[in-house]
Amino acid sequence: MPPKRDLLPGTLDMLILKTLTAGPLHGYGVALHIKEWSRDVLQVDEGSLYPALQRIRQKGWITAEWKQTPNNQRARYYTITAAGRKQLGIEEAGFAELFTAIRRVMRSV
Amino acid sequence: MTLLELFNRLRDRLRRDALARELDEELRFHRALLKRDATLGPSDDNDAIDHAARRLGNATYYREETRAMWSLGTLDEFLNDLRFVLRTIRATPAFSIVVTLTLALGIGTTTAMYSIVNSILLRPLPYRAPESLVQLRDVQKDGRETPASYPEYLDWRQRSSDVLSDVAVSYGSGEVLETPEGAEQLQGSHISANMLDMIGLRPLLGRGFRIDDEARSAPRVVMLSEPLWRNRLGADPAIVGRTITLTGFPYVVIGVFAQTPNTLVPSAYQWSHRRLPDFFAPLRLDEKNAPRGLHWLDVVGRLRPGVDLARARTRLAAMAVSIQHDRGATHGVRANALADALVGNYRAPLGLMLIAVAMLLVIACANVASLLLARAATRRREFAMRTALGAGRQRLVRLVLVESVFRAVIGGALGVALAYALVAGMRAWLGASVARMADVSIDARVLVIAVAISVICGLAFGIIPAARAGRSDIVRDLRDGGRGVMGGMSRDRSRRTLIVAEVALSFVLLATAGLLTRSVVKLLAVPKGFDVSNLVAGYTWLPSPRYADSLSQKAFFDRLLAELGGSFGDSHVTLASDLPIAGGTDGGIGVEGRAHAGGMGMKDMGDDVLNVEKRIVGNNYFGVLGARLATGRLFSSSDVLGAPPVVIVNETFARLVFPKESAVGKRVSFNWGIDGYQTIVGVVADLREGPLNRPSLPAIYMSAEQRPNSSMRFLVRSSVPAAAIASTFRAMLRKIDPTIPLVETETMDDVVRADTRQQRLSMVMLGAFACMALLLAAVGLYGVISYSVAQRTQELGIRAALGALPGDLMRLVLRQAMMFAVTGVALGIVGALATGRLIASQLFGVGPSDPLTLSVAAMLLGVVAVIASVVPTRKAAKADPLEALRAE
Numbered sequence: 001m002p003p004k005r006d007l008l009p010g011t012l013d014m015l016i017l018k019t020l021t022a023g024p025l026h027g028y029g030v031a032l033h034i035k036e037w038s039r040d041v042l043q044v045d046e047g048s049l050y051p052a053l054q055r056i057r058q059k060g061w062i063t064a065e066w067k068q069t070p071n072n073q074r075a076r077y078y079t080i081t082a083a084g085r086k087q088l089g090i091e092e093a094g095f096a097e098l099f100t101a102i103r104r105v106m107r108s109v
Numbered sequence: 110m111t112l113l114e115l116f117n118r119l120r121d122r123l124r125r126d127a128l129a130r131e132l133d134e135e136l137r138f139h140r141a142l143l144k145r146d147a148t149l150g151p152s153d154d155n156d157a158i159d160h161a162a163r164r165l166g167n168a169t170y171y172r173e174e175t176r177a178m179w180s181l182g183t184l185d186e187f188l189n190d191l192r193f194v195l196r197t198i199r200a201t202p203a204f205s206i207v208v209t210l211t212l213a214l215g216i217g218t219t220t221a222m223y224s225i226v227n228s229i230l231l232r233p234l235p236y237r238a239p240e241s242l243v244q245l246r247d248v249q250k251d252g253r254e255t256p257a258s259y260p261e262y263l264d265w266r267q268r269s270s271d272v273l274s275d276v277a278v279s280y281g282s283g284e285v286l287e288t289p290e291g292a293e294q295l296q297g298s299h300i301s302a303n304m305l306d307m308i309g310l311r312p313l314l315g316r317g318f319r320i321d322d323e324a325r326s327a328p329r330v331v332m333l334s335e336p337l338w339r340n341r342l343g344a345d346p347a348i349v350g351r352t353i354t355l356t357g358f359p360y361v362v363i364g365v366f367a368q369t370p371n372t373l374v375p376s377a378y379q380w381s382h383r384r385l386p387d388f389f390a391p392l393r394l395d396e397k398n399a400p401r402g403l404h405w406l407d408v409v410g411r412l413r414p415g416v417d418l419a420r421a422r423t424r425l426a427a428m429a430v431s432i433q434h435d436r437g438a439t440h441g442v443r444a445n446a447l448a449d450a451l452v453g454n455y456r457a458p459l460g461l462m463l464i465a466v467a468m469l470l471v472i473a474c475a476n477v478a479s480l481l482l483a484r485a486a487t488r489r490r491e492f493a494m495r496t497a498l499g500a501g502r503q504r505l506v507r508l509v510l511v512e513s514v515f516r517a518v519i520g521g522a523l524g525v526a527l528a529y530a531l532v533a534g535m536r537a538w539l540g541a542s543v544a545r546m547a548d549v550s551i552d553a554r555v556l557v558i559a560v561a562i563s564v565i566c567g568l569a570f571g572i573i574p575a576a577r578a579g580r581s582d583i584v585r586d587l588r589d590g591g592r593g594v595m596g597g598m599s600r601d602r603s604r605r606t607l608i609v610a611e612v613a614l615s616f617v618l619l620a621t622a623g624l625l626t627r628s629v630v631k632l633l634a635v636p637k638g639f640d641v642s643n644l645v646a647g648y649t650w651l652p653s654p655r656y657a658d659s660l661s662q663k664a665f666f667d668r669l670l671a672e673l674g675g676s677f678g679d680s681h682v683t684l685a686s687d688l689p690i691a692g693g694t695d696g697g698i699g700v701e702g703r704a705h706a707g708g709m710g711m712k713d714m715g716d717d718v719l720n721v722e723k724r725i726v727g728n729n730y731f732g733v734l735g736a737r738l739a740t741g742r743l744f745s746s747s748d749v750l751g752a753p754p755v756v757i758v759n760e761t762f763a764r765l766v767f768p769k770e771s772a773v774g775k776r777v778s779f780n781w782g783i784d785g786y787q788t789i790v791g792v793v794a795d796l797r798e799g800p801l802n803r804p805s806l807p808a809i810y811m812s813a814e815q816r817p818n819s820s821m822r823f824l825v826r827s828s829v830p831a832a833a834i835a836s837t838f839r840a841m842l843r844k845i846d847p848t849i850p851l852v853e854t855e856t857m858d859d860v861v862r863a864d865t866r867q868q869r870l871s872m873v874m875l876g877a878f879a880c881m882a883l884l885l886a887a888v889g890l891y892g893v894i895s896y897s898v899a900q901r902t903q904e905l906g907i908r909a910a911l912g913a914l915p916g917d918l919m920r921l922v923l924r925q926a927m928m929f930a931v932t933g934v935a936l937g938i939v940g941a942l943a944t945g946r947l948i949a950s951q952l953f954g955v956g957p958s959d960p961l962t963l964s965v966a967a968m969l970l971g972v973v974a975v976i977a978s979v980v981p982t983r984k985a986a987k988a989d990p991l992e993a994l995r996a997e
Contacts, residue, residue, distance in 0.1 A: 027135055028142045046139050050132060051174045058117040058178060066131075076135050 012044065012052050013061075014091040017084050020062060026075040027053060053078060061087050121179040128179055190511040197512065204484060207888055208477050209520045212567070214881055215473030216524025216559040220551060221531035222466040226459050228549040229452055235370035236447075237309025238411075242375065243421065244450035245276065245408040248429075248441035249720075257406045257442075259399035261432075265408065265442060268428045272421040273410040277304040278392065279374040280406050284355040285652050287848050288341060294850040295337070295355070297388035298374045305389075307409060308371045314338075315349035315364030322363075322391040331360040332389040334372070338365045357654035360390070370548065376407035380451045380544040401438065402697055409447065418446055452544050458871045461948055465621065465878045468614045470559070472882050474566040475614075476889045479607040481567070483896035509572055517564040524563070525556060542866055604893055605929065611889045612933020613940060615882040616970055620941035622879035623962040624952055625872040631954030632865050638796040639689065639734040643828050644857035646688055647838040649849055650820035663750070663817035665845065670727070672841045673823060681826040683727035684813045688822060689734075689796045691860045694723050698809065700766060701776040701786055721762060722798045722808035723779070725818045730810070731757075731793055733826055739763075741773040741791030749814045754787040762807035763792045777809070787811070801864055802953045831856045871951060883970070886933075887977040894926050895981040902988060910990030922985040923978060930974035934967045941966070 019025065019033045030053075031044045056062050061084030067077045080088070121128055198205040233239050246254040247261055257265070257278070266276040279300040286293045302318035311317070313335055322330050331353070338348055345351065352359050366372060368385045379386075412421055421444050429441040445453075492505055532549055540547035656662050666684055673682040687693025698721055727733075728744035739760055748755055756777065763772040776786040799806040813821070825834060835854035842849050862869075898905070905918050945957025955962070 026138070028139045031139075032146075046136060047174075050135065051178065054132075054175050054178050058114055058121065059111070060113045060117065073138065074134070075138050076131065 010091075011095065012048060013056055014088065014095060015042070015044075016049075016052060016056060016078075017061060017080055017088040017091070020078055020080040021085065021088065024065075024067075024077040024079040026069070026077050028075075030078070056084070059087075060084075118179070122185070125176070125179045129176065132175060187511070190508055191515065193508060194512045194515050198515075201484075204480065205516065207892075208480055208567075209516055209523065211473045211476050211480075211885060211888070212517060212520025212563045213523035213527055214885070215470045216521055216556075216563055217527025217531060218466050218878070218881070219470045219559045220524065220528035220556050221535070222462055223555045224528070224532055224552040225535060225546070225549050226463050227552045227555070229455055229543070229545045230448075230459060232545075234375075234448055234451065235373075236307070236375065237371075239447065241412040241414075242307070242447040243273075243410050243412060243418065243444040244375065244377075244447050245410050245425075246443050246445065246450075247404055248443050250439050254443060255404040257408045258401050258404050259394045259406060260396050260401045260436075261440070261442070262406055262408050264432050264436070265410075265425075265428070268432065269410065269425060272413055272416045272424045274413045275303055275307060276408060276410045277301045277307040278406050278408045279304055279376060280392075281374075281376065281379055282390075283650070283852070284388065284390075285357075285848065285850055286337075286341065286353070286355060291843060292848045292850040293341070294852045295387040296384050297386040297390065298376075298379070299390050299392050300374060301392050304374065304409075307411060308375065310366060310369075310371055312364035313367050315362070317364060318389070318391045323393060325393050325395055327391075327393075329358055329360045329393075330363045330391060331355065332364040332366055333362055334385070334387050335365055335367045337387045355388075356652040374407065375409040375447055375451065377450055377454075378407070381454075381542070383541060383544060383547065401436070410444065418444060454867075455543065457948075457951055458867055461621070461871060461951065462874050462878075464944075464947075465618055465875055468618055469878050469882055469885075470562070472611050472614050472885050472889075474562065475607045475611045476885045476892075477563070477566055478569075479604050479611070479889050480892050482604050482607075483892055487896075487899070506572065510568065513567040513572070514564065517560070517567045520563060520567075521560040524559065525551075528556065539870070542863070543870075604896075608886075608889050608893045608929050609933045609936065611886045612930055612970065612974070613936035615879070615886040616934050616937025616966055617940040617944055618875065618879040618882045619966040619969060620937070620963055621944055621948060622872070622875040623966050624945060624948065624955055624957065624959060625868070625875050627955040627959065627962055628951070628953040629865060629868050629872045632801050632868055633861070635797065635801045636795075637689065637801075637861075638794050639736050641857045641861060644734070644824060644826055645831050645834045645854065646685075646822045646824045646857070647835065647854045648820075648822045648852045649842060650852065651849065655848075656819055659750070659817040662819050663814075665849075666813065666817065666821055666823075668845050669823060669841060672845070673825060676837060676841075677825050677827050677829075680729065681733060683730045683733040683824050684725075684821050685727065685730055685824060686723075686725040686813075686818050686821060688824075688855075688857065688860055689798055690801060690857075690864050692722070692799050692806075695720055695806075696723050696779065697721075698723075699778040701778070722806045724798075724808060724810045725813050725816055725821070726810050727813050730824075731796075733824060734796060736796050737794040739792040739794050740771065741789070743791055743793070744812050744814075748812045750817075752815070754785075754815050755790040755812065756787045757791040757793055757810045758789055759793055759795045759798065759805070759808045759810075761795055761798075761805050762809060765807050779811075801861070802868070868951070868953065883973055886970070887973050890926060890929060890974055890977040891981065893929070894922060894978045895984070897925060898922055898981040898985045901985070905985050905988035906990045909988045915986035918988055919982045919986045922982045923975070926974055926978035926982070927971075930971055934970055937970075938963060938967070 015034050016030055019030050022033075025033065027046070027049055031046070031049055034042050034044050053062070053064070057064055057078075060081060062078045062080050064076050064078050066074055069075050234242070236242060245257065245265055247257045248254055262276070262278050269276065277300065279298045281296065281298050284295045284297065286295050300318070302320045302323055305311075305317040312332060315332070317332070318330070321327055333342070333348070338344060342348060342353070348362050348365060351362050353362060354360070366389070372385055373379050373383065374386070412418070425442050425444055433439060433441075449456075495505060496502070528551055532551055536547060536549055651662055651665060656665060670682060670684065726744075728746065728748060730736075731738070731743050741757070743757065744755070758766075758772055766772065767775060772789050772792050775789050777789065778786050793810075795805045796808070797805055798808040823838070827834060831854065835851070838854060839851045842851050905913075905921075908918060908921075909915075941963060942958050945952075945959075949957045
């Protein structure tokens with residue numbers, strides 16, 4: 001099992017928003033998606049995930065709705081809103097800028 | 110935080126419990142899937158399950174974190190504080206109730222009293238530009254002010270134009286309106302044409318008066334009030350120009366006016382009786398029917414711009430000299446600020462009540478402060494504990510703030526309710542008898558100030574424990590358990606000062622109330638010279654055209670007396686033109702053989718005659734009233750029309766006019782000698798004439814048989830309830846002549862009550878304030894003594910262990926209580942002597958430093974102090990040595 005990496009602060013919101021652009025997902029689905037697409041590097045535990053979901057919801061970037069899963073279980077599905085997509089754009093741009101800056105520093109010496 | 114986020118947060122806060130349940134469900138779902146995927150996983154199954162389980166451990170933490178997101182920060186904290194405060198209040202209900210009620214009492218009484226003072230004394234009069242209006246009064250040689258005579262008014266008006274831009278006049282009068290339901294007595298005023306402009310009254314319909322309406326030759330015109338027009342004349346839209354009959358004379362209605370406050374003409378009498386006029390009619394006077402000696406007109410003037418009262422007075426004094434010179438008169442003139450003239454007599458009693466209520470507010474605040482200080486000491490340990498458990502100083506201060514504000518808000522709300530109740534009560538009680546009382550309303554500014562004072566008071570003293578909590582030595586406070594000896598001294602001193610001040614102020618109020626009570630007792634005990642009880646008087650008058658001559662007037666009243674005698678017994682009914690004490694007609698008389706005595710024709714109607722009360726009474730008047738004859742004889746059945754005219758005088762008259770000789774047999778003249786001389790046949794002991802608080806007035810009594818009058822009161826001595834007698838009166842009048850109104854019915858007790866109303870009002874108010882003050886002082890004393898006993902539990906226990914008997918311990922505590930009381934009373938006596946001088950003018954028959962009153966007040970306070978300290982003292986007596994040692 002690959003070592004777990006801590007996320008850069010503030011990136012979790014971005015990851016959640018990005019994940020939800022693919023379509024509505026429940027919390028577990030979001031965590032699983034991030035884990036799989038990061039090839040097990042990024043593991044989001046529910047201690048961070050659910051507070052983050054509540055926070056983002058309060059900000060109006062996502063909405064939550066109880067639905068049936070394909071297995072006929074009740075789960076809360078999160079859907080990104082227009083405001084969420086806009087915010088995602090802002091965060092992606094900010095992240096790219098930050099990432100570039102870090103890379104520049106790392107290559108400099 | 111964006112607005113949307115705030116909104117979402119608020120919404121989440123409201124469904125917080127639902128959200129928590131949902132989150133739990135979500136987490137359960139999450140974990141179920143985690144477990145399933147872990148078991149489905151390829152190799153490191155156990156690791157994954159462990160990992161999942163490990164992660165379950167911190168569920169509480171993130172639940173808390175999420176929960177915080179659904180709360181509202183400061184607001185939630187505030188609600189928490191409030192819940193805490195409510196718990197504190199529930200834990201100490203007696204303390205909270207006392208503090209809140211004390212605040213309510215202070216706020217309520219102060220607000221109500223100031224609102225009354227404001228509405229009666231301070232609010233501008235309801236006239237146009239009222240600040241430049243002055244009342245003009247005739248000044249007699251002895252300095253007494255009286256209303257003006259008509260010729261005086263004309264002189265003043267003509268000669269004062271350099272300081273007064275206008276002078277107007279009025280006199281109150283009654284007229285009878287005949288309606289299908291019976292005769293109705295109307296009250297109104299005859300006014301000079303310029304009065305409407307003076308007071309700023311515009312007619313609703315029609316026109317006001319013109320100067321030519323005042324001419325004796327002009328047709329009679331009248332303005333009617335809107336209620337009269339609506340209720341009695343069917344709101345006839347064509348009323349203007351119609352002719353109605355008032356008291357037998359035809360009047361052309363020229364206008365209708367709305368009954369606003371300014372329709373009460375500027376006259377002290379109208380203001381204190383406060384009946385808004387039903388009609389206005391123009392003055393129709395000339396020097397023939399209104400001679401210089403007849404003083405009954407209310408004159409009001411308007412100062413020219415830039416002229417002040419002092420300048421006007423100087424100028425008017427000069428004018429009076431020139432009038433005296435030109436007319437050979439001796440009377441002067443004086444201008445008074447109109448507000449002084451109309452409500453000035455309320456200034457002293459209301460001022461006293463305002464001072465009293467201010468003292469009450471100070472006592473209330475001192476009480477709250479001392480209670481809070483006592484409590485602060487006991488809460489030191491609580492705050493130390495909270496600090497030790499990690500409560501920030503800010504948070505503690507906030508708790509205390511919330512507590513103080515909460516109490517102040519509740520106390521304030523109760524105070525406001527109390528103020529409204531008090532004002533409503535005063536309006537109901539005194540609305541008809543005190544000028545402007547009916548219009549009193551709560552003054553919002555005062556309300557705000559009173560609430561602010563109590564909040565500040567609550568805050569200032571509530572904040573002390575909290576501020577200390579941040580600073581003080583937690584360890585020591587915890588160890589002392591709030592019983593600390595050190596550091597308590599300064600607070601003890603301020604508490605002692607407060608309680609002594611409270612006792613002193615209560616004493617001042619108590620002594621003042623005592624002085625006023627003794628005044629009223631003395632006033633009511635003033636000998637009246639007759640039996641006041643069971644005496645009922647009806648009043649009517651005969652409109653002139655049909656009862657123009659003495660014979661018809663006499664016939665009417667003879668018939669009425671016969672009817673009354675049939676019902677109540679002949680020896681229990683009589684007639685009088687005016688009632689004793691209530692006052693009535695006064696006028697000049699001449700004495701045979703002295704200056705102005707003989708040959709005083711109309712041309713000589715000067716104003717230098719002796720002024721006495723004049724009464725026309727039934728021949729059995731003195732018998733019915735129960736008066737005592739001093740010398741001579743009473744009226745007899747032979748004193749009838751045609752027999753030689755005789756009069757009876759009272760002892761004051763006899764003493765003043767005939768100091769060296771007997772009055773019996775002397776001859777006097779009335780009405781400037783028109784009617785010739787009348788012989789004094791008897792002197793009666795004074796039937797109190799005029800107000801009880803002044804020396805009895807000289808009076809002369811004429812026989813109603815010999816001088817019938819158109820306006821009479823009929824007296825009945827009967828134990829039948831006054832209301833029943835009133836309806837008998839009404840029925841009898843209707844039977845004799847349905848056009849004659851029953852103007853009013855009053856009992857002699859009513860008259861005495863009305864005469865002493867102001868003194869009784871001051872007594873009741875001050876008495877109430879003093880009782881409240883006494884109660885507050887008792888509560889304050891109780892609080893301080895109980896606190897002190899609690900503080901000294903240990904000391905008292907040790908004393909008990911060392912052999913002190915319960916009696917010794919009680920004496921110890923009682924001595925402290927007595928010291929507060931004695932110091933307070935000593936200071937209070939100084940204060941009471943100072944206030945006594947201030948209220949000397951409102952006292953009757955008792956000195957401002959009356960030793961009896963002061964000692965009774967001191968004794969009362971002493972007793973209250975003992976009662977207030979009984980419970981804590983008994984607690985002290987039960988001091989248990991074991992308890993004291995355990996506490997250590």
